[in-house]
Amino acid sequence: SFMRTGMEMLDPELELEQEPSMPSAHVANMFDVRGPNLNCLTACAASSQAVGEASELIRSGRVDAMIAGGAHSMIHPFGLTGFSLLTALSTNNENPSGASRPFDRLRDGFVLGEGSSVVILEELEHAKKRGATIYGEVLGYGCTADAYRITDIHPEGRGAIGCMSASLQDAQLSPDAVGYVNAHGTSTSVNDKVETVACKAVFGERAGQVPISSTKSMMGHLIAAAGVTEMIVCLMTIRNGVIPPTINLENPDPLCDLDYVPNQPREADVRVALNNSFGFGGQNVTLALGRYR
Template identity: 70%
Template sequence: MRRRVVVTGIGMVNPMGHDVASTWAALQEGKSGVGYTTLFDASDFPTKISAEVKDWDITQAGESAEAWQKRGRHTRFAAGAAKQAFADSGVLDVIKDPTRLGVYLGSGEGNQDFKTFSRMMVAALENGEYDAAKFVARGVEILDPINELEQEPNMPAAHMAALFNAQGPNFNCLTACAASSQAVGEATEIIRCGDADVMLAGGAHSMIHPFGVTGFNLLTALSENNDDPTKASRPFDRLRDGFVLGEGAGMVILEELESAKARGAHIYGEVAGYGTTADAYRITDIPPDGHGGIGAMRMAIADAGRNTEDIDYVNAHGTSTTVNDKVESLACREVFGENAAKTPVSSTKSMMGHLIAAAGATEMIVCLMAMRDSVLPPTINYENPDPLCDLDYVPNEARPAKVKYALNNSFGFGGQNVSLCLAQFDG
């Protein structure tokens, strides 16, 4: 019999708040975490806005600022969210065998040392043409080896293992916007098959830096609504013009059900279904028929042993780009059929921006809160209906609703798709 997996701890750091309680309160109120970029001078960029984490540092997680100084911004967010999740769960107090505790994260690149790179380029170009030998020689002189190591995407997972003595399976996936949802799904499979009893799963990312913004601007993926930042992220609205880049971390403690019940743990919900597909299409485009997203949603619902009419809420990928929102709406109509019009779909990216690798796990926690409190978070800035997006997007205001089963969608650049089916735990 397949082992069941439940969530016994949650934690997050993001533009809406420094923990789950503050974030959830802000989401229900329809607040926006978007403003003008302050992490670097974006005044000459096409996009001058982002959703930054404000007024938070690693000391708020009880860690030394000096010890964590060289670790990536996203790694510090990961530690903050993970410590919340473990404290919430209490599972560290009962783990006797640390090899049964693992880590599976979806996290992106780490430190980006632009000043040092610029100094290397100046040396390489001093005679007018690029000299690779001078570039390397200058790098050997001035690069910090620890900073270079911290650029590796697996560093947050490695640091979390050391922080919590997690000696079991340890993985990181970087499947763009699907990463942390994939991490949760794969961590669930590890527990289901018996290779671990407890997994820290989730994601962390911070791409609010010159390379990140430049790259997404070149892809024409970011909103350029610089005059009104809080209105810039407008999923499913006819006037949407791109997503708003955010940052942060979302972490959950996944635990085998019988273990959780035996210790009397509080259970937020069950990871009942996991579906993942690849579009096998263009790297930066979604197939017009939405077959990848359709397949992931159907797989997750089937894996949970449910039917489409059982789903009470969908937390959409809902990025606020023209193509994503149109195709995701089409995919939902295909999956839910005659129930599509009455299945609520909302995008919390309208408020917190797009946390990239951290988005999925953060939005999964939002689904668990919707279940707990019987409240659907809204899609704010929905003001101009789009005939190609004709579902119930919970426009502008939170709504009371019973949620027993929720679907969480994460669709990434590169064509990776993940859907998680979350179930209210009824004992």
């Protein structure tokens, strides 16, 4: 029976390694970090929420610095099968380099990527005192729930509008201050259309003048690691003055009619960027990021 033979075959630490808290526990052990240890299990918004919550802890004065990030490895039969059953993945297998095409009329789903990104967040004076290289500032954090369907973004973009607006309010910034948006931009029919609606609601008449791009067109969708990876893209955009493109944008969609920086990078003086992360279950996070002055 399983009770006699199956249990003998199992690694006794297997159950512990499946706990969601294990990645951050390993990091804490590796670097002897003894502060708050939090885990954000909010699907594709998880690592952006980790950055937001870590920033809040620093703002509160409870800690001077936090390690924040995310990791995900979904290129596995289980992950691929699950997303395929949800009809979320592109089926353009004959042209894999062109399969991820956010905001394009012929988009048919996202391409799975995998990886990990981590940032060190610090209170400003703490970072200056140790001579740290400062890549930018977390200016604001917005977090909302769609309260709609587990698999679909709200069709009017109410959660996306709410978290974008909340991040600007938290940063005490006008929408006019934003020079770039790193879109969630998954290359699914619904997300890209609704994210366009949300950007129009937040930026109003200026929506068509704000450069928006989806780096998932080049990296695929890193799921829980996507948000913090794209945050780093925003910081590099602000620091280097180059906006990354949305590649494979070849067939205009009348429902996605904003400036998505098609196919070629663009030089620009960006001082404030928004990073959008929207997850299954209606989890929404926007980070407002700024140039360090």
